[in-house]
Amino acid sequence: MLAVGLVRNGTRLEGVAVMDLNREDWGPDLGIDFDDLADALPAKLSADDAYAIAARRHGVTVAELRGRTRTPHLHKARVEAWRMLLDQGWSSVAVGRAVGRDHSTVLCAVKGLKS
Numbered sequence: 001m002l003a004v005g006l007v008r009n010g011t012r013l014e015g016v017a018v019m020d021l022n023r024e025d026w027g028p029d030l031g032i033d034f035d036d037l038a039d040a041l042p043a044k045l046s047a048d049d050a051y052a053i054a055a056r057r058h059g060v061t062v063a064e065l066r067g068r069t070r071t072p073h074l075h076k077a078r079v080e081a082w083r084m085l086l087d088q089g090w091s092s093v094a095v096g097r098a099v100g101r102d103h104s105t106v107l108c109a110v111k112g113l114k115s
Contacts (some may be wrong), residue, residue: 044088045084045085045088047081047085047095047098047099048062050081050082050084050085051065051066051081051099053081053084054077054078054080054081054084055077057077057080058073058074058076058077058080060073060074060077065077065078065081066099066100075109078099078109079109079110079112081099082095082099082106082109082110083110085098086106086110091103092104092106092107
């Protein structure tokens with residue numbers, strides 16, 4: 001196991017990434033129950049809606065989610081929003097365009113979220 005703690009300006013940030021180096025499917029276990037979340041979503045979801053839902057659930061702002069900061073709590077919320085859009089039938093290319101990221105970034109992050 002490899003555990004990584006993050007420190008910024010002398011302050012320990014919340015969240016620790018833990019990876020089992022022997023696993024084939026690397027990715028963080030973010031503890032999100034997507035079955036419950038999918039049942040609560042409207043039939044048609046926009047990228048703004050997904051970001052607003054994720055921001056509210058994680059106690060952050062939509063502006064923070066749209067930014068480039070990669071702290072664990074923002075990453076988790078951002079990827080949760082992307083997963084909501086993919087579950088609604090969006091392609092990874094469409095999600096990437098809507099949120100200003102490459103489609104491969106979306107796929108890689110969501111794959112890490114599933115494990």
